[in-house]
Amino acid sequence: xxxxxxxxxxxxxxxxxxxxxxxxxxxxxxxxxxxxxxxxxxxxxxxxxxxxxxxxxxxxxxxxxxxxxxxxxxxxxxxxxxxxxxxxxxxxxxxx
Numbered sequence: 001x002x003x004x005x006x007x008x009x010x011x012x013x014x015x016x017x018x019x020x021x022x023x024x025x026x027x028x029x030x031x032x033x034x035x036x037x038x039x040x041x042x043x044x045x046x047x048x049x050x051x052x053x054x055x056x057x058x059x060x061x062x063x064x065x066x067x068x069x070x071x072x073x074x075x076x077x078x079x080x081x082x083x084x085x086x087x088x089x090x091x092x093x094x095x096x
Contacts (some may be wrong), residue, residue: 002026002079004072009065014039020044023090024053024079028071036060039071041078043089 002021006030011017017030027040027048040058042051059074061067079086 002072002075004068007068009063009068018048021052021075021079021086023086023088024075024082030063031060034070035063037063037071039069039075041075043085045089049061061069 002019006019007017012028012030013034016027016058018025020026023044025042025044025048027042028037029040030037038058038060040048040056048056052064057078057079059071061071061074
């Protein structure tokens, strides 16, 4: 489950945060300005670095509680609109 309480808004300034939800991996990273952060989504099983760029999607948000709310909403939209692909990635991850 993607939960705002699990993602440290202030902590993003120091360390990125990653996780997964039913085949959809996500990666939060503070931008150099320390005023915004970018969220990437990509299919399991690989890391952000090992996933081809054409398989990644991203969006940027202000580094604030409101920005985090928007990021969580965006993550859920990405999951809901591509649920079939994420579930396929989840099922196939053990076959790679």
